[in-house]
Amino acid sequence: MTDTLRHPPAPRPVTGSAVRFEKIRHRFGATTVIDTLDLTIEGGELVALLGPSGCGKSTLLRILAGLQPQTGGTVTIGGEPVDGLSPRQRGVGIVFQNYALFPHMRVLANVAYGLEANGMKRAAAERRAMTMLERVRMDAFATRHPRELSGGQQQRVALARTLAVEPRILLLDEPFAALDKSLRLDMQIEIRRLQRELNITTIMVTHDQEEAMSMADRVAVLHQGRLEQFAAPTDLYDRPATPFVAGFVGTANLLAARLVVRGEQLAARIGEHGWLALARPACDPGVRAGLARLDAAAQRDVGIPVLLAVRPEQWEARDAASAPDASDERLTATVQLVLPLGPTLLTEASLGDALPIKLTAPRGAGGACRAGDRIVLRIRPDATIRIFAAPAAG
Ligand SMILES: Nc1ncnc2c1ncn2[C@@H]1O[C@H](COP(=O)(O)OP(=O)(O)O)[C@@H](O)[C@H]1O
Ligand SMILES: [Mg+2]
Structure with a gap:
């Protein structure tokens, strides 16, 4: 492994337009899942990708992360095209709905894992992991195993693990879907607080319009692989661009x-x-x-x-x-x-x-x-x- 891969450059804070999708198309076999989509996300924004199940939200997120090469179009991060780069090279961190922590590792080791994989010495990695656990208010649970945590606590640890390696962009794919309602609200507030503190550009996938409306600076409404509207929550509600948006938002x-x-x-x-x-x-x-x-x-x-x-x-x-x-x-x-x-x-x-x-x-x-x-x-x-x-x- 080359040195740059083992020690990726410290992520530069993203200013200006952080993420740009340009004419992104994607097909699975004969089915078009993303249809010529253009979207520009500014640095420090929290953007929700909102739409019904199957409309292409996760596919778009996976294309951005480098987990799914798109059929056509270009993705740029911080002004540079990233097509062909690995997820790590893109500086993108992703948290899924059921982000399985390593069950045999304690919480601290789970969070330190990515740092050690990047070449950081164990002691330093554990110090940094502890700082991240403090940030998500899970430092008191550092020596527990994942099975000794609630779903919401596990999700906080997963978040700490993703943030520990300082991604330039944080991606969340339905991160609260498995949590019950009151826990979901706690996590929504928690993520919003962290996102503001770290000023990290964040893209969150959700099919829940209330979640999108309450958390996001701007919401991109997707329908059948097309972008219906990209606007602030109140604008979506007051000035829906299409009948679909009018019916789906509120x-x-x-x-x-x-x-x-x-x-x-x-x-x-x-x-x-x-x-x-x-x-x-x-x-x-x-x-x-x-x-x-x-x-x-x-x-x-x-x-x-x-x-x-x-x-x-x-x-x-x-x-x-x-x-x-x-x-x-x-x-x-x-x-x-x-x-x-x-x-x-x-x-x-x-x-x-x-x-x-x-x-x-x-x-x-x-x-x-x-x-x-x-x-x-x-x-x-x-x-x-x-x-x-x-x-x-x-
Ligand atoms: N690996 C795949 N192979 C074939 N079809 C897929 C694959 N992944 C997703 N799809 C299809 O693409 C469409 C969009 O999926 P997805 O992006 O997961 O939707 P969402 O996250 O909005 O629910 C769906 O119709 C889904 O069945
Ligand atoms: Mg999905």
């Missing part, structure tokens, strides 16, 4: 509708069920272009096929019996289910054919209703509604 009611102009205002016809006035529409460029093209008569009569994404908290519901009957700009639905969820009340209401509409309101805000009640739905006047072009038929 809850959204996706309603097929026809966009029309009624008077001076935009409104949406929801099939035969009624109308919604849209005071604050946020239309896709495609929808805006469609609106500009159609003449007034066509807009009124036919409308533009769209998909509305309405958050549960963006609805306003009133009892149909007490609602003034005047305008036909109303959408009437039948309550199916009312669930008290802590401080909020979740109501599911049916329009008949489509999926039930979900709406939430603070509990005790009045207007509580029961299954079978008829209610009138409106969009809250202050709510901005995302309007997407309807997917092409077929």
Whole structure:
């Protein structure tokens, strides 16, 4: 083994863009798993790769780590292409969901292992390992064996072992998936604290949108091997770029509708069920272009096929019996289910054919209703509604 491999250069802190995926493609056999993906991650960021199971998150992480050579495209770390370099040469440390520690080694030896493998003398390696164990608050367990630790404690040791060799980039693949809920929260806080302290660029894979939203500086939403959106958590929620993001991040009611102009205002016809006035529409460029093209008569009569994404908290519901009957700009639905969820009340209401509409309101805000009640739905006047072009038929 050459000297540089035994003693990899001390990792330089990464500044500027830490990781860049350029036109990354990956196929397993005939199946395309990553499809021409571009993504740039800045130094010191914690980025979550979020998406449903099977969308290609782990594959992307393994490509970055050097564990899986990609079919096409280039990965750069700290501005330098790393294609063809081993994981160690890339300065990348990875923690998996079930990162098996060496069962026959005590905690301290587990953490010191990578340092000794890099050529560090045992005494020095153990001193450094102890420092890392202090960092993850596991120094009191240094002489235990992994089987004498809880899952969360084992995961902290795995983290200490990965961080001990000072990777430039920390990769976490569903690191909390095997932990129960309260432990998961502790670990999430712990990782966030460490990540800030060490200012280490971190990429975390998760299918749990709450975890991504609460931990990450920015979230990359993947769907079927494509990047749907890369943005800060609040931007994803407030300005989803696609119907998929609207539905996957938080809850959204996706309603097929026809966009029309009624008077001076935009409104949406929801099939035969009624109308919604849209005071604050946020239309896709495609929808805006469609609106500009159609003449007034066509807009009124036919409308533009769209998909509305309405958050549960963006609805306003009133009892149909007490609602003034005047305008036909109303959408009437039948309550199916009312669930008290802590401080909020979740109501599911049916329009008949489509999926039930979900709406939430603070509990005790009045207007509580029961299954079978008829209610009138409106969009809250202050709510901005995302309007997407309807997917092409077929
Ligand atoms: N070694 C492999 N050989 C063949 N197919 C694979 C292999 N690894 C993953 N896949 C497939 O690639 C797709 C993406 O997998 P993966 O990146 O593990 O998804 P995720 O981590 O988002 O759940 C899945 O359809 C999976 O079945
Ligand atoms: Mg995975």
